[in-house]
Amino acid sequence: MLLTLIRRELLDNLMTFRFAAAILIMLLLVVANTAVLIKDYERRLEAYNTAVQKHRQDLLETKTYSAVGLTAYRPPNPLSIFNVGLDKRLGNTLRVSYLYVPTLWDAWKHGANNAYLNIFASIDIVFIFQGILSLLALVFAYDALAGERERGTLRLVLTHPVRRGHILFAKYISAMLCLLIPLLMCFLLVLIMLTTSASVFLGTDDFFRIGGVIFTSFVYLSLFYLIGMLISAATRRTGTALMLAMFAWGFLVLVYPNMILTAIETDPHTDTETSVYNQIKQIWEEFDRERKQFLANDPVPGEDWDFGLWGDDGYTFWGGTDDSSKLLYYESTGFHFETLKEESEPQVPHAQNYHRFFGLQVTNTADRTWIVRKPALEMIYVQPAKKEQMLLKFSPVGLYDSATEAWTGTDLSGLQDFFMAGQRYQQAVVDYFLDNKIFESRQWFVAAKGEIDWNMLPQFSFQRSDIGTNAKRALPDLFLLLILNLILFAIIFLIFVKSEV
Amino acid sequence: MIWHITRRELYDNLNSLRFALTTMLLLALMLTNAIGHLREHPKRMQKYNDAVSESMTRMASHTDDSLYKLAQEGPGKLYKKPSSLYFCAAGGDPVLPDTIEGGSPFGYSEHLRGVWKLKYPDANINMKRVGPDVTKLDWAFVIGYVLSLIALLFTFDAISGERERGTLRLMFANSVPRHIVLIGKFLGALISVSIPFTLAVLINLLLISTSNAVHLNTEAWGRLGIIFLIALLYMCLFLALGLLVSARAQRSAVSLVILLLIWITVVVFMPSTLASIASEFSPPMSSEPFWKRRNQIQEELWQKYSRWVWSGKVDKETLTGKSEFFIQDAEAEERLNQERLTEKVAQVQHARAITRISPATLLQHLLESFAGTGFERHLQFVENTHRYARQFREFVADTDRSDPESLHIIGVREGMTKKKILPEAVPKFEDTLSLSKDFNTRATELLLLVLFVMVLLSGSYLAFVRVEV
Numbered sequence: 001m002l003l004t005l006i007r008r009e010l011l012d013n014l015m016t017f018r019f020a021a022a023i024l025i026m027l028l029l030v031v032a033n034t035a036v037l038i039k040d041y042e043r044r045l046e047a048y049n050t051a052v053q054k055h056r057q058d059l060l061e062t063k064t065y066s067a068v069g070l071t072a073y074r075p076p077n078p079l080s081i082f083n084v085g086l087d088k089r090l091g092n093t094l095r096v097s098y099l100y101v102p103t104l105w106d107a108w109k110h111g112a113n114n115a116y117l118n119i120f121a122s123i124d125i126v127f128i129f130q131g132i133l134s135l136l137a138l139v140f141a142y143d144a145l146a147g148e149r150e151r152g153t154l155r156l157v158l159t160h161p162v163r164r165g166h167i168l169f170a171k172y173i174s175a176m177l178c179l180l181i182p183l184l185m186c187f188l189l190v191l192i193m194l195t196t197s198a199s200v201f202l203g204t205d206d207f208f209r210i211g212g213v214i215f216t217s218f219v220y221l222s223l224f225y226l227i228g229m230l231i232s233a234a235t236r237r238t239g240t241a242l243m244l245a246m247f248a249w250g251f252l253v254l255v256y257p258n259m260i261l262t263a264i265e266t267d268p269h270t271d272t273e274t275s276v277y278n279q280i281k282q283i284w285e286e287f288d289r290e291r292k293q294f295l296a297n298d299p300v301p302g303e304d305w306d307f308g309l310w311g312d313d314g315y316t317f318w319g320g321t322d323d324s325s326k327l328l329y330y331e332s333t334g335f336h337f338e339t340l341k342e343e344s345e346p347q348v349p350h351a352q353n354y355h356r357f358f359g360l361q362v363t364n365t366a367d368r369t370w371i372v373r374k375p376a377l378e379m380i381y382v383q384p385a386k387k388e389q390m391l392l393k394f395s396p397v398g399l400y401d402s403a404t405e406a407w408t409g410t411d412l413s414g415l416q417d418f419f420m421a422g423q424r425y426q427q428a429v430v431d432y433f434l435d436n437k438i439f440e441s442r443q444w445f446v447a448a449k450g451e452i453d454w455n456m457l458p459q460f461s462f463q464r465s466d467i468g469t470n471a472k473r474a475l476p477d478l479f480l481l482l483i484l485n486l487i488l489f490a491i492i493f494l495i496f497v498k499s500e501v
Numbered sequence: 502m503i504w505h506i507t508r509r510e511l512y513d514n515l516n517s518l519r520f521a522l523t524t525m526l527l528l529a530l531m532l533t534n535a536i537g538h539l540r541e542h543p544k545r546m547q548k549y550n551d552a553v554s555e556s557m558t559r560m561a562s563h564t565d566d567s568l569y570k571l572a573q574e575g576p577g578k579l580y581k582k583p584s585s586l587y588f589c590a591a592g593g594d595p596v597l598p599d600t601i602e603g604g605s606p607f608g609y610s611e612h613l614r615g616v617w618k619l620k621y622p623d624a625n626i627n628m629k630r631v632g633p634d635v636t637k638l639d640w641a642f643v644i645g646y647v648l649s650l651i652a653l654l655f656t657f658d659a660i661s662g663e664r665e666r667g668t669l670r671l672m673f674a675n676s677v678p679r680h681i682v683l684i685g686k687f688l689g690a691l692i693s694v695s696i697p698f699t700l701a702v703l704i705n706l707l708l709i710s711t712s713n714a715v716h717l718n719t720e721a722w723g724r725l726g727i728i729f730l731i732a733l734l735y736m737c738l739f740l741a742l743g744l745l746v747s748a749r750a751q752r753s754a755v756s757l758v759i760l761l762l763i764w765i766t767v768v769v770f771m772p773s774t775l776a777s778i779a780s781e782f783s784p785p786m787s788s789e790p791f792w793k794r795r796n797q798i799q800e801e802l803w804q805k806y807s808r809w810v811w812s813g814k815v816d817k818e819t820l821t822g823k824s825e826f827f828i829q830d831a832e833a834e835e836r837l838n839q840e841r842l843t844e845k846v847a848q849v850q851h852a853r854a855i856t857r858i859s860p861a862t863l864l865q866h867l868l869e870s871f872a873g874t875g876f877e878r879h880l881q882f883v884e885n886t887h888r889y890a891r892q893f894r895e896f897v898a899d900t901d902r903s904d905p906e907s908l909h910i911i912g913v914r915e916g917m918t919k920k921k922i923l924p925e926a927v928p929k930f931e932d933t934l935s936l937s938k939d940f941n942t943r944a945t946e947l948l949l950l951v952l953f954v955m956v957l958l959s960g961s962y963l964a965f966v967r968v969e970v
Contacts, residue, residue, distance in 0.1 A: 018758035033770075086631065090631070091628050113787050114780075114784070114849070116846070116849045119592075119849070120780070132765060135761055242757065244522075247522045257635055258638050258642060261635050263537070381631055389633055392633055398633075
């Protein structure tokens with residue numbers, strides 16, 4: 001019986017014009033946008049490769065440890081084609097220095113040729129589905145019950161010994177089967193385009209992630225179909241059902257996500273910003289005092305920290321950064337000589353002695369500022385972002401977006417993985433410097449070509465988190481979507497069973 | 502007769518569910534927009550004023566020092582004045598740079614500093630914010646997306662619905678010309694969508710204008726009037742589209758599906774997809790060749806002038822050599838910067854021109870230019886800074902010329918007047934916008950929009966006249 005019902009509904013839906021038109025438009029949009037997105041990905045990948053290569057070259061040409069500028073580059077995520085998330089927006093170049101623990105707020109961007117192009121919105125696959133799939137589902141659902149009731153066929157069907165639950169179920173199953181066709185066709189097309197593209201490499205995990213995106217899309221689709229069905233079950237006339245469905249779509253997809261963040265302000269923590277920033281500054285001032293004290297007490301008279309060293313092609317640097325919005329403050333001092341004059345040689349042990357002290361203290365200072373800075377950054381930037389995300393999740397669109405972002409690894413936690421790797425790398429480099437007594441070595445400030453083996457330095461490596469982590473991050477939102485589905489189905493069932501035909 | 506049909510349509514609509522929902526939706530949107538603007542705008546103005554006064558103080562300190570210092574350091578940062586009609590169209594302003602630098606000369610060594618030049622910072626993308634990205638809720642969004650959708654929802658069944666119910670047959674049985682029916686329907690829908698929209702706009706403006714935080718002058722009100730008219734024109738376009746499809750489609754459901762698909766393609770996807778495709782062509786110079794060229798030019802200049810530049814002599818020849826080096830170097834870099842900017846702008850303009858196929862983009866462009874935001878406004882700002890830079894340089898030259906004791910060699914301390922200059926005499930940068938200019942640049946787009954409306958209206962007339970009942 002159930003099968004007969006499903007077959008009937010399926011034929012009813014599949015042969016319609018709206019179905020054909022919707023599939024056509026969707027395929028067109030998906031193909032056009034995927035082509036653009038793949039091109040964009042290729043460009044970003046190329047910029048990444050050039051940057052990494054150039055950095056490698058620069059490193060090999062560096063002659064002293066103090067002049068070395070280590071940088072970690074973030075490769076573009078191939079799955080950003082599905083949901084771009086924060087992948088393109090956040091910085092992709094992270095300077096790794098012993099002076100501070102790097103965070104995502106300290107990163108900057110390379111490889112954007114024309115930043116003015118940002119005035120155009122970028123579209124990803126999930127965005128297309130967000131808009132069109134939900135609309136399609138509603139268009140399928142609005143007359144599912146109201147239409148039959150209006151035409152009187154519902155009465156006819158109910159004269160047979162069919163359970164009402166079965167009718168509902170058959171309608172749901174057949175519509176979902178219908179809607180699955182455009183969904184799978186689109187994903188298939190995207191996958192074909194991705195796999196034939198020469199620059200995109202997808203691993204096994206990536207295919208599972210895409211599977212996760214497809215499943216989430218399916219659940220999202222089902223949710224909108226059920227919303228439409230609820231409206232259809234609750235109204236008497238198709239005209240009313242259609243209007244309600246359209247306004248529901250407009251509100252949930254179009255209006256709510258854009259309205260809510262304007263309506264509710266997430267408070268800026270300017271007080272913590274200034275107080276923490278001053279704290280960090282104080283820590284550095286303390287460091288500076290100790291440094292001066294050391295210089296005053298050491299065998300060389302005066303607080304002069306270049307010890308009267310003389311050499312060719314040398315420079316001393318004294319600088320730093322103070323950016324209160326990032327809570328970043330540090331002072332960097334040092335010198336670099338290509339060759340050292342003979343008469344300066346007796347001073348070298350003093351300079352080495354000073355740098356032993358300097359290395360220990362400066363890394364210690366960096367660690368101490370990090371203890372203050374980490375929670376403050378969390379509070380100033382991450383918490384409002386989480387709150388905004390939470391507000392968006394009151395609409396299914398927000399849930400869908402954050403779940404797919406989590407699958408593709410372009411959400412905040414996914415990107416934080418990279419910056420954590422950067423932090424670990426910084427720690428490794430600092431440990432290497434301390435363990436191998438690099439700070440107090442002569443090569444810290446005097447060039448010694450060929451003497452430094454840069455390959456001995458820890459190498460930066462970053463792997464995107466494994467599929468399990470992605471799943472763990474996506475599951476809460478996916479679970480919420482599923483629960484919403486169940487609740488809606490239960491409500492529809494109750495309404496439909498109790499309604500008079 | 503037209504009025505009769507219009508009235509009938511109007512009554513029909515006013516009692517309907519969609520009218521109530523539309524009113525609620527538009528009111529909620531416009532209220533949120535007003536509240537958001539009242540909260541954000543004072544902050545924006547504060548930031549701008551602070552920045553400008555800081556820039557002024559810095560310039561005053563240079564003025565106190567000497568004319569040489571002023572000529573060297575330049576006018577400092579020049580800021581784009583935020584529009585008071587920001588709530589109409591944010592127009593990419595969050596990603597466009599709000600400042601152009603006229604300052605920070607290159608220091609070759611401690612005693613050798615060049616002269617200032619104009620620098621164009623890249624867009625200010627906020628890389629610190631990690632929150633989700635959403636469209637700014639401005640009038641452009643409300644009109645472009647929501648109002649157009651509502652216009653379609655009011656017309657998709659205007660004809661096909663009557664045909665389904667059989668009332669169309671009934672109406673044609675009377676001796677009413679078909680075009681009268683069409684015009685009546687069009688006017689009816691127009692008025693019934695305009696009512697909630699006008700109401701929402703009025704409440705929005707009431708909130709904004711009564712608050713102390715935002716001052717709207719007469720010109721701003723004029724601009725608002727134009728924006729309102731453009732919104733009505735844009736609405737007419739979608740009403741005509743709805744009537745056209747409704748006349749052709751046999752059933753309302755089919756008509757709606759077609760309309761929604763057209764809407765989502767034209768309004769949501771076309772602007773960004775076409776822009777991405779179009780910007781593939783004419784890419785600007787990338788940074789590496791740019792720096793290569795820059796270094797090459799600098800090297801040539803070094804070779805030409807190096808014997809004067811490092812010289813410590815203060816005779817006229819050395820000073821002139823130094824001055825020429827500084828000025829030519831600054832000019833060369835400024836030219837290069839400008840060239841690169843022009844290329845970037847050309848790429849964006851190209852993309853913008855192609856996306857004008859979509860009426861939603863036309864509306865966005867029109868609203869942006871009348872609200873004084875967006876890309877065109879940024880270009881105007883750039884032009885303003887150029888004009889000011891010229892003025893500033895002329896001022897320096899004139900002031901120097903007025904002192905007979907000076908050697909009139911700009912860019913070196915020994916060659917310029919040592920007289921005190923009054924800070925008030927230095928020209929101040931003022932970022933302005935003119936309405937007449939907007940009209941000229943936007944005329945094509947306005948015409949295109951009108952053309953779209955005309956084509957769709959005549960299309961729906963033809964479709965309706967030939968319709969079989």
